[in-house]
Amino acid sequence: MAAGWVLGLSVLAAAGVSVAAEYSPGVGTDYPKQVYFGDLHLHSNMSPDAFAMGNLALSQADAYRFARGEEVIASGGLPARLKRPLDFLSVTDHSEFLGLYRLYNMGDPRFKQTPLAKIWDSAAESGSSHFMAFPNSITDPNPERDAYPDSLKSAIWRDITRTADEFNDPGRFTAFSGYEWTSMIDGNNLHRCIIFEDDSDVASSMIPYSAQQSRDPEDLWQALERYEAQTGGNVLSIPHNGNLSNGMMWEMATLSGEAIDADYAKTRMRWEPIAEVTQIKGDSETHPSLSPDDEFAAFERWDKYNIMNTHPNTPEMRPGSYARSALKRGLEIEQSTGVNPYQFGMIGSTDDHTSLATASEDNFFGKFPNSEPGIRTPNSRMAGALIADWELGAAGLAAVWATENTRGALFDSMRSKEVYATTGSRIVLRFFGGWNYPDGAIYRSDFETVGYRDGVPMGGMLASAPDEGAPVFMVQALKDPVDANLDQIQIVKGWIDAKGNSHEKIYYVALSDDREVDPTTGKPPAVGSTVDLEAVTFDNTIGAAQLSAQWRDPDFDPSQSAFYYARVIEIPKPRWSEYDRKFFGFEAPEGIDRTIQDRAYSSPIWYQP
Numbered sequence: 149m150a151a152g153w154v155l156g157l158s159v160l161a162a163a164g165v166s167v168a169a170e171y172s173p174g175v176g177t178d179y180p181k182q183v184y185f186g187d188l189h190l191h192s193n194m195s196p197d198a199f200a201m202g203n204l205a206l207s208q209a210d211a212y213r214f215a216r217g218e219e220v221i222a223s224g225g226l227p228a229r230l231k232r233p234l235d236f237l238s239v240t241d242h243s244e245f246l247g248l249y250r251l252y253n254m255g256d257p258r259f260k261q262t263p264l265a266k267i268w269d270s271a272a273e274s275g276s277s278h279f280m281a282f283p284n285s286i287t288d289p290n291p292e293r294d295a296y297p298d299s300l301k302s303a304i305w306r307d308i309t310r311t312a313d314e315f316n317d318p319g320r321f322t323a324f325s326g327y328e329w330t331s332m333i334d335g336n337n338l339h340r341c342i343i344f345e346d347d348s349d350v351a352s353s354m355i356p357y358s359a360q361q362s363r364d365p366e367d368l369w370q371a372l373e374r375y376e377a378q379t380g381g382n383v384l385s386i387p388h389n390g391n392l393s394n395g396m397m398w399e400m401a402t403l404s405g406e407a408i409d410a411d412y413a414k415t416r417m418r419w420e421p422i423a424e425v426t427q428i429k430g431d432s433e434t435h436p437s438l439s440p441d442d443e444f445a446a447f448e449r450w451d452k453y454n455i456m457n458t459h460p461n462t463p464e465m466r467p468g469s470y471a472r473s474a475l476k477r478g479l480e481i482e483q484s485t486g487v488n489p490y491q492f493g494m495i496g497s498t499d500d501h502t503s504l505a506t507a508s509e510d511n512f513f514g515k516f517p518n519s520e521p522g523i524r525t526p527n528s529r530m531a532g533a534l535i536a537d538w539e540l541g542a543a544g545l546a547a548v549w550a551t552e553n554t555r556g557a558l559f560d561s562m563r564s565k566e567v568y569a570t571t572g573s574r575i576v577l578r579f580f581g582g583w584n585y586p587d588g589a590i591y592r593s594d595f596e597t598v599g600y601r602d603g604v605p606m607g608g609m610l611a612s613a614p615d616e617g618a619p620v621f622m623v624q625a626l627k628d629p630v631d632a633n634l635d636q637i638q639i640v641k642g643w644i645d646a647k648g649n650s651h652e653k654i655y656y657v658a659l660s661d662d663r664e665v666d667p668t669t670g671k672p673p674a675v676g677s678t679v680d681l682e683a684v685t686f687d688n689t690i691g692a693a694q695l696s697a698q699w700r701d702p703d704f705d706p707s708q709s710a711f712y713y714a715r716v717i718e719i720p721k722p723r724w725s726e727y728d729r730k731f732f733g734f735e736a737p738e739g740i741d742r743t744i745q746d747r748a749y750s751s752p753i754w755y756q757p
Contacts (some may be wrong), residue, residue, distance in 0.1 A: 301356075387492075605711070632688065643708045681722065684727055713751065
């Protein structure tokens with residue numbers, strides 16, 4: 149056989165036929181060809197607030213089992229299972245008092261004899277509760293009051309990282325070790341999820357950094373730098389959904405009030421290349437007061453208070469709370485520092501505290517056990533008075549384009565920002581930018597190869613504009629195969645003018661059902677709706693299974709820095725609250741949307757003169 153193979157090649161060569169490797173289209177193309185969907189922000193009974201709110205039994209191991217498709221009994225007693233497993237998961241329990249409420253409840257002798265346990269015992273004897281220890285520790289840190297042995301912290305963290313290793317199955321399911329750093333300033337949310345590429349032997353060598361040590365993200369980044377320097381490991385920080393930060397997540401100054409300089413900007417982008425922009429506590433892409441011409445801006449809004457319900461959210465705070473305005477602020481800061489501190493990619497995740505990563509409208513298990521199906525009612529409220537359970541959003545997911553489903557490959561793509569956010573649906577989204585894409589390249593079977601060869605993918609940077617011409621973008625979206633059809637694709641542009649003022653504009657680049665943009669309004673007509681609210685159903689007789697577009701910026705100015713990202717909108721379908729209403733016989737809550745148009749946000753592509 150070997151001789152025949154060699155003879156065959158010789159005959160081809162003698163006939164003048166090239167036998168180069170380029171014959172097979174996949175040879176030499178090492179770019180990501182698969183998108184993976186997962187959750188990088190989930191809590192189990194190891195989180196103090198999850199345990200205090202009734203998640204007593206569902207562990208991190210249960211969370212991984214559920215994410216990979218196994219059936220789990222929820223805290224409220226209902227059996228739960230995903231229609232489709234996730235591809236990856238990180239259980240990011242709060243680093244403050246990590247696992248401690250559970251150990252205290254069990255009477256674990258490693259903790260029971262500590263001074264902190266004695267304080268909690270005294271609270272119980274006086275008729276109070278130790279459950280306030282967690283919020284007190286992050287809003288008013290007291291190292292002496294909140295101290296417990298590092299040896300216990302290390303043992304708990306080692307068990308957590310070993311659990312992630314146990315469920316990590318390269319090529320099939322990726323489990324990342326992680327935790328949430330829970331900084332709170334005046335009740336404002338500055339949380340970050342910390343994700344490790346490393347296995348337990350490396351990740352467990354340093355205990356998680358906590359907001360009890362410092363609430364300043366710069367101190368967190370220094371701790372992550374020490375970790376990498378001492379272990380040779382890899383770690384990144386993902387800012388929490390910004391809508392409950394009252395403007396502090398993407399400020400124009402540092403936490404200490406100093407002007408953002410180049411060093412700060414470089415450090416922030418070193419550790420925080422991606423950000424969470426949609427989850428159960430609302431959507432942080434943009435807000436109607438920030439984007440008044442955007443008819444899709446009022447999506448799953450949580451804009452009344454900060455996360456602790458202590459201070460109202462006011463319009464002047466919002467530019468620092470929403471991703472689109474943060475991206476524009478990044479361009480403004482870059483004008484003076486030369487470095488953009490907010491050049492981040494975008495993902496979604498759930499932030500569920502039930503150990504159950506659910507983001508589908510027809511399979512949503514709430515944030516805490518008291519907001520699980522059958523327990524929540526039209527008048528129930530999550531975590532006391534924070535917000536009504538019915539205002540929770542069934543969201544979201546992190547989508548990562550990677551070469552394979554492994555820690556290393558997924559982590560590399562997160563670092564390079566080749567990621568996107570969805571609000572729950574598994575929309576497949578590709579987005580490329582370049583200067584010389586041939587006409588019609590998006591419709592070629594090898595458009596991805598062309599996208600990488602002649603340009604950059606989402607998360608990339610375009611520089612060195614040609615003397616004439618404008619950037620060309622290729623975008624393609626495929627519907628979730630078991631969910632709603634697609635309504636439209638938009639490209640959102642932000643730019644900064646010669647005076648240093650930032651702007652934004654939405655371009656409608658692909659519309660379903662042969663619709664066109666109205667020249668008078670500048671917007672397309674609505675796609676319509678097939679939703680039957682009584683039956684709580686919809687059908688896909690409108691919309692499209694796939695939308696594609698190749699678009700050149702008609703307003704391009706090569707002297708102006710800019711960013712572009714794709715937003716994909718589905719047709720309307722029933723919101724999760726409608727499924728609950730029908731199944732459990734509740735009346736529809738007042739003031740809650742009854743339909744929803746789920747969506748996906750690509751990471752931006754930036755242009756820098």
